[in-house]
Amino acid sequence: MTTGSRTLAAVTEAGTFAVNVLAWPDRHLAQRFATAPPHERFEGVTWSLAHGAPVLTRSSLSAVCEVSETVPFLDHTIVAAP
Numbered sequence: 001m002t003t004g005s006r007t008l009a010a011v012t013e014a015g016t017f018a019v020n021v022l023a024w025p026d027r028h029l030a031q032r033f034a035t036a037p038p039h040e041r042f043e044g045v046t047w048s049l050a051h052g053a054p055v056l057t058r059s060s061l062s063a064v065c066e067v068s069e070t071v072p073f074l075d076h077t078i079v080a081a082p
Contacts, residue, residue, distance in 0.1 A: 018053035
């Protein structure tokens with residue numbers, strides 16, 4: 001994640017994050033989460049909280065990960081999970 005990312009701040013504060021795998025027909029959701037301002041990302045999207053991370057109902061597969069380490073790399077930060 002970009003070092004100044006608001007998403008990075010939220011992930012490190014929460015200590016968890018979810019990887020949501022979407023089917024091709026839901027690719028617009030991936031685009032929205034990649035580009036929309038944080039307050040617009042979840043508008044109209046059904047989701048639930050699983051172990052402190054948002055899991056999208058339409059996901060084909062979701063994995064909730066616990067942050068074990070963050071590593072600065074150039075202008076990004078790598079978030080590692082065990």
